[in-house]
Amino acid sequence: xxxxxxxxxxxxxxxxxxTVSKALKDYSDVSPKTKALVKELAATLNYTPNSxxxxxxxxxxxTIGLVIPEVVHHFFSNVIKGIISEAEKEGYxxxxxxxxxxxxxxxxxxxxxxxxxxxxxxxxxANGTADFxxxxxxxxxxxxxxxxxxxxxxxxxxxxxxxxQKAAYMATQHLIDTGCxxxxxxxxxxxPQNSIDRFLGYKKALLDNGMEYDxxxxxxxxxxxxxxxxxxxxxAKLYQEQKGVDGIFINTDMVAIGAISEFNRLGVKIPEEIxxxxxxxxxxxxxxxxxxxxxxxxxxxxxxxxxKQLYKEIKAIKNKTxxxxxxxxxxxxxxxxxxxxx
Amino acid sequence: xxxxxxxxxxxxxxxxxxTVSKALKDYSDVSPKTKALVKELAATLNYTPNSxxxxxxxxxxxTIGLVIPEVVHHFFSNVIKGIISEAEKEGYxxxxxxxxxxxxxxxxxxxxxxxxxxxxxxxxxANGTADFxxxxxxxxxxxxxxxxxxxxxxxxxxxxxxxxQKAAYMATQHLIDTGCxxxxxxxxxxxPQNSIDRFLGYKKALLDNGMEYDxxxxxxxxxxxxxxxxxxxxxAKLYQEQKGVDGIFINTDMVAIGAISEFNRLGVKIPEEIxxxxxxxxxxxxxxxxxxxxxxxxxxxxxxxxxKQLYKEIKAIKNKTxxxxxxxxxxxxxxxxxxxxx
DNA sequence: TTTTTCAACGAAAACGTTTTCGATTTTACC
DNA sequence: GGTAAAATCGAAAACGTTTTCGTTGAAAAA
Numbered sequence: 090x091x092x093x094x095x096x097x098x099x100x101x102x103x104x105x106x107x108t109v110s111k112a113l114k115d116y117s118d119v120s121p122k123t124k125a126l127v128k129e130l131a132a133t134l135n136y137t138p139n140s141x142x143x144x145x146x147x148x149x150x151x152t153i154g155l156v157i158p159e160v161v162h163h164f165f166s167n168v169i170k171g172i173i174s175e176a177e178k179e180g181y182x183x184x185x186x187x188x189x190x191x192x193x194x195x196x197x198x199x200x201x202x203x204x205x206x207x208x209x210x211x212x213x214x215a216n217g218t219a220d221f222x223x224x225x226x227x228x229x230x231x232x233x234x235x236x237x238x239x240x241x242x243x244x245x246x247x248x249x250x251x252x253x254q255k256a257a258y259m260a261t262q263h264l265i266d267t268g269c270x271x272x273x274x275x276x277x278x279x280x281p282q283n284s285i286d287r288f289l290g291y292k293k294a295l296l297d298n299g300m301e302y303d304x305x306x307x308x309x310x311x312x313x314x315x316x317x318x319x320x321x322x323x324x325a326k327l328y329q330e331q332k333g334v335d336g337i338f339i340n341t342d343m344v345a346i347g348a349i350s351e352f353n354r355l356g357v358k359i360p361e362e363i364x365x366x367x368x369x370x371x372x373x374x375x376x377x378x379x380x381x382x383x384x385x386x387x388x389x390x391x392x393x394x395x396x397k398q399l400y401k402e403i404k405a406i407k408n409k410t411x412x413x414x415x416x417x418x419x420x421x422x423x424x425x426x427x428x429x430x431x
Numbered sequence: 432x433x434x435x436x437x438x439x440x441x442x443x444x445x446x447x448x449x450t451v452s453k454a455l456k457d458y459s460d461v462s463p464k465t466k467a468l469v470k471e472l473a474a475t476l477n478y479t480p481n482s483x484x485x486x487x488x489x490x491x492x493x494t495i496g497l498v499i500p501e502v503v504h505h506f507f508s509n510v511i512k513g514i515i516s517e518a519e520k521e522g523y524x525x526x527x528x529x530x531x532x533x534x535x536x537x538x539x540x541x542x543x544x545x546x547x548x549x550x551x552x553x554x555x556x557a558n559g560t561a562d563f564x565x566x567x568x569x570x571x572x573x574x575x576x577x578x579x580x581x582x583x584x585x586x587x588x589x590x591x592x593x594x595x596q597k598a599a600y601m602a603t604q605h606l607i608d609t610g611c612x613x614x615x616x617x618x619x620x621x622x623p624q625n626s627i628d629r630f631l632g633y634k635k636a637l638l639d640n641g642m643e644y645d646x647x648x649x650x651x652x653x654x655x656x657x658x659x660x661x662x663x664x665x666x667a668k669l670y671q672e673q674k675g676v677d678g679i680f681i682n683t684d685m686v687a688i689g690a691i692s693e694f695n696r697l698g699v700k701i702p703e704e705i706x707x708x709x710x711x712x713x714x715x716x717x718x719x720x721x722x723x724x725x726x727x728x729x730x731x732x733x734x735x736x737x738x739k740q741l742y743k744e745i746k747a748i749k750n751k752t753x754x755x756x757x758x759x760x761x762x763x764x765x766x767x768x769x770x771x772x773x
Numbered sequence: 774t775t776t777t778t779c780a781a782c783g784a785a786a787a788c789g790t791t792t793t794c795g796a797t798t799t800t801a802c803c
Numbered sequence: 804g805g806t807a808a809a810a811t812c813g814a815a816a817a818c819g820t821t822t823t824c825g826t827t828g829a830a831a832a833a
Contacts, residue, residue, distance in 0.1 A: 090572060094789060105813045110791065118811060137546045141492065142789035145483040145818050152526070152547075160512045166503040173502065173529060182547060184494070184524045187515060204479045205494075205524060230432060317718065346718050353720065376659065376688050378695065378720045436819060447783045452821065462781060484819035487788050 093134045102126060144206075149407075152182045153399060154202030156212040158190045158239070163371040164388045165213070168237070171392020172211060179400055181208070188215040190314060196223040209233035209399045214241060216278045216314070233402035237395040239281050247402065247414045249395045253283050256384045256421040257290025260366040261338050263382065263423055265298050267430040269336030269364050273306040275323050275348065277315050277340035284340060287368065291338050306334065315340060320347020328355055335363055336429075342367040342374045345381055349428070365428040379427035387419050394419065435476045444468060486548075491749075494524045495741060496544030498554040500532045500581070505713040506730045507555070510579070513734020514553060521742055523550070530557040532656060538565040551575035551741045556583060558620045558656070575744035579737040581623050589744065589756045591737045595625050598726045598763040599632025600639075602680050602708040605724065605765055607640050609772040611678030611706050615648040617665050617690065619657050619682035626682060629710065633680050648676065657682060662689020670697055677705055678771075684709040684716045687723055691770070707770040721769035729761050736761065 099106045104123065111119045112127035113136075130136075144150045155172060157165045173183050184207060188195035195215045200223065202210055210227055214236065224244050227234045237249040264272050274291045277284045288307065295302045308323040310316075320343070327334060328351075339345040345367035349359060357363055359379055367374055367383035374381035394417055405412040425431065441448045446465065453461045454469035472478075486492045497514060499507045515525050526549060530537035537557045542565065544552055552569055556578065566586050569576045579591040606614050616633045619626045630649065637644050650665040652658075662685070669676060670693075681687040687709035691701060699705055701721055709716055709725035716723035736759055747754040767773065 092572075096789075106790085107792085107813055107815095108811085110789095111812090114791090116792095120811060123811085139487070139789050140547050141483065141486040141490070142818090143791080145481070145487050145788090145820090146790050146792090148483070148818075150483065160515065161505070161508040163503070166508055169527070170502045170529070173527065177528075182526045182528075182543075184526055185511070185515065186519075186524075187512070201524075205482050230434075317714075350718055372659075373715050373718070376692055376715070377718065438819075448820085449783055449785095449822085450781085452819095453782090456821090460781060465781085481819050484788090485821085487790090487818090488820045488822090490788075 092139065093136050094139065095136075098127065098130055098134065098136060102130060149208050150206060151180055152184060152205075152207050153396075154199075154205070154207040154210045155183055155185045156188055156195060156198050156202070156210065157185070158188050158213060158215050160185065160187055163373065164238075164369050164386060167388030168213070168392035168395070171389040171394075172396045173392075175393040175396040176400075181396075181400070188218075190215045190217060192217045192220065199223045199227060203227060203230065203232065207232075209235070209403050211235050211237065211395050211399055213237050214239040214281065216281045219280060231406060233399055233406060235395050235399045235402070237391055239283055242282060245414055247398045247416070249391055249398060249417045249419065251386060251391075251419050251421050253286035254290035254293070256368070256386075257287035257338065258294045259290075259421075259423050260368065260384050261291045261294035262298070263425070263429060264336040264338060264364055264366055265294065265300070267336075267360075267364060270300075271303075271306070271332070271334050272300070272336040272338060273308065273327060273332075273334045275308045275320070275337060275339040275344055276310075277319075277344070278310050278312070287338075287340055306332065315344050317343055317347035317350070320344035320349075321351040322347075324348035324351035325355075328352070328357065336365070337363060338366050338368075340368055342369045342371045342381060342383055345383070345428075346373060346377055349377065349379070349381070359428050360430045364430060366423075367428075370424050375426070382426045382429040383424050385422045385424050387421070391419055434481065435478050436481065437478075440469065440472055440476065440478060444472060491550050492548060493522055494526060494547075494549050495738075496541075496547070496549040496552045497525055497527045498530055498537060498540045498544070498552065499527070500530050500555060500557050502527065502529055505715065506580075506711050506728060509730030510555070510734035510737070513731040513736075514738045515734075517735040517738040518742075523738075523742070530560075532557045532559060534559045534562065541565045541569060545569060545572065545574065549574075551577070551745050553577050553579065553737050553741055555579050556581040556623065558623045561622060573748060575741050575748060577737050577741045577744070579733055581625055584624060587756055589740045589758070591733055591740060591759045591761065593728060593733075593761050593763045595628035596632035596635070598710070598728075599629035599680065600636045601632075601763075601765050602710065602726055603633045603636035604640070605767070605771060606678040606680060606706055606708055607636065607642070609678075609702075609706060612642075613645075613648070613674070613676050614642070614678040614680060615650065615669060615674075615676045617650045617662070617679060617681040617686055618652075619661075619686070620652050620654070629680075629682060648674065657686050659685055659689035659692070662686035662691075663693040664689075666690035666693035667697075670694070670699065678707070679705060680708050680710075682710055684711045684713045684723060684725055687725070687770075688715060688719055691719065691721070691723070701770050702772045706772060708765075709770075712766055717768070724768045724771040725766050727764045727766050729763070733761055 095106045095109045099109045108119055109127050112124045176183050186198040192215055221241055221244050234246045240248045276288045292302050310319045367381045370383045370385035374383050437448045437451045441451045451469050454466045518525050528540040534557055563583055563586050576588045582590045618630045634644050652661045709723045712725045712727040716725050744754055
C-alpha cells in the first residue's frame, strides 16, 4: 500500500505536478476550479505530503532537539511537557535525548541532533559540563540554541532561567524570619551555575541579616547528582557534628526529602528542632510528612518560554534577520508549608 | 556556513559523486587509495550526510514516535527513559507526544506521527480510547505499531504488558494473608484494560479465599484520571460509609498517597486500622510515611522491551518477512512496606 | 596476439517536493 | 481589430543522496 504522491494526483487529473502542488498550497496563479478539483481528489486519496521530500526541499524538518540531564525527574518532566505543548502549536515535533549528567554523553547527543538536522536545540546542561565547544559549534552552524535552567554564562545564546540567587535569598530569609539562628546549606554538586547562585543567595541573606557565615555549615555532594541518599547522608553527618544547627536551606526537594527521612529516623523534630526549606516545589513535597516549605520553580512555563524563544530565533534565521541573545528570568515564589515554623 | 556535500568532496578530488558516496560506505568497487583519500577529506571537512536526502532516498528516517497519556508521571518517565536508551543503541531517535488521556488528541497525535513518516509507533492508550480506527490505520499502512501498558486487546499488534490480574491477585492475597477481613478496592477509571484486569484479580483473590465479594466496596473514579484528589475523595467516602473495611487494594500509588493523606488527616491509623496496598512502586511510595506496600511495575524494562519489539518489526518489514504479533508479559513483584501488617 | 575477466570508476535515474520563469490563453481596454 | 494586461498553466531545475548499469582500461587466460 504505497503512499499517494503529487504525481499520481496530477496524472489522474491530467494536469502537471506543478499545478497540483500549487493548488494545494493556494497559490494565486491556479484557478478556483482546478484548486477545488485537486483538493477534492487529494482528500479522497488521503494524500499527505512526503515530509522527507519537503524537508530536503525546504531545508527544515519542523523538528527540534531537547537535551536534558535526566528524564525521570519531576522538574524536567514538567519542562518537557511545556516544550512539547508549545511546540505542537507551531507544528514542531520534539526529539528528546538525555545526557545522564555526563559531559561526554551531552556532547554526543548534541552532535547527533546536529547530524539529524533538527531546526534548533534546547538544552539544560549536565552538572559536569565545563567545556562548551560542542555548544559553540551549534551556534557557528547558524542553528538556534536556547539554554534553560542549567546554563553556561559563557555561551552566547538565549537563556531561560530563574533568579537562583534571589530565590535562595528568599528561602534563607524565611528561615531567619521564622527564628532560625544557625542555618546550614546543602549545596549539591560543585559546578553548575545553579548551585553556585543558590549558595551565593544563601550567603548573602546571612550577611545582610548580620549573621555569621560559617563555611563548615555548607555540605557538598559527593557525586554529580542531587539524590535522596545525598540528603540522608548529609543529614546524618550534620546530626553527628552537633553544631547547633536549627535550619537548613537545601538545594533540591529530592535531597530535602532524603534529609527529612533521615531526621525522622533519628527522631529529630521538624520544624521544632530543625527547620527545612527545599527548592523546586515538586509534587512530592506537598504530600510528604511534614510537607516541605520550598521555592516554586516553574518548570512548565520554563519549557514553554524556552520553546517560544527558540521559535523566534528559528524564524529570525529564516528571514536572515539578526537577533541578539536574550536572558529571560522567570519568577519564583516561596511556598510555605510545615517544615518551617510560622 | 553551508554544510559540505558529496558534490563538493567530489569536485575537490576530481572524481564523481558516485565514487565519493561509495567510498564512504566501503563499497568493494572503489580502490583502497581513493577510499582513503575520500575518507580523509570528508573527515577534515567535517562532512555529515544530509539526513533529509538520505531519508528521501532510503524511505526511512531512523525515528520512531511515542504516544503516552502523560509525560509528568513517574511510571511513564521510566518508560520513556527505557525507550530512548534502547533506541539510541540502534541509532533511532524518539519523538514524544502526549494524549492527555483524550481519545481525540491521541488520534491526532498518531496521525501527526504518520504524516511525519516515523519508522514505527509506540503507544500507551488513553483511558478514554474505545475506538481503534486510528491504530488499525497505522497497521494497514504497513507501519509497525507496538502497544505497552495500556493496551487494546482487539488491535492486532504486539503488546508489552504485565499480568495485571495476577499482580492484583498478589496484592489482595497479601492483604488477606496479613489478616484483613473486609477489603475494598479503588479501581480507577472504567475503561482501560488495566483497571478491568486489576479489578478481576482483586475479585478472584477474594473468592478463592472464600471471602464475600461486595460490589459496594469497589470505588470508581469520577474522571479519566488517577489523581491524588481521587484518593482523598474515595478515602473520605469510605470513612464516612463506615462499612468496617480494614484493607484497601488501590489501583495506583498516586491514588494511594491521596488516600493515606486523607486517612492521616482523619486520624485513621495505617496499617493498624486499615491496611493499604498500592500499585506501580513509584519512588514516592518509598519515602512517604507510612511507606506503601505496592506492586513493582517495571517501567524502564517495559520501555526497553517495547522498543526492541518495535525494532524487530521494523527490520522485518524492511526484509519483507512477515512477523506475527507477540504478547510479552513482564514480571511484577510485591514490595512489602509499612502500609500493611506483617 | 586475441579473447576473457576483473578492477575501478562514472552517468544517470530516482526519491517527491517546491519554485522560478517562461509560455499560452483569456480578458480588458482603446 | 489590435494591443496590453491579467489569468492560468507547465517545463525544468533544484535539494543531496543511493544504486543500477555501463564503460573503460588493464591484467589474465587462451
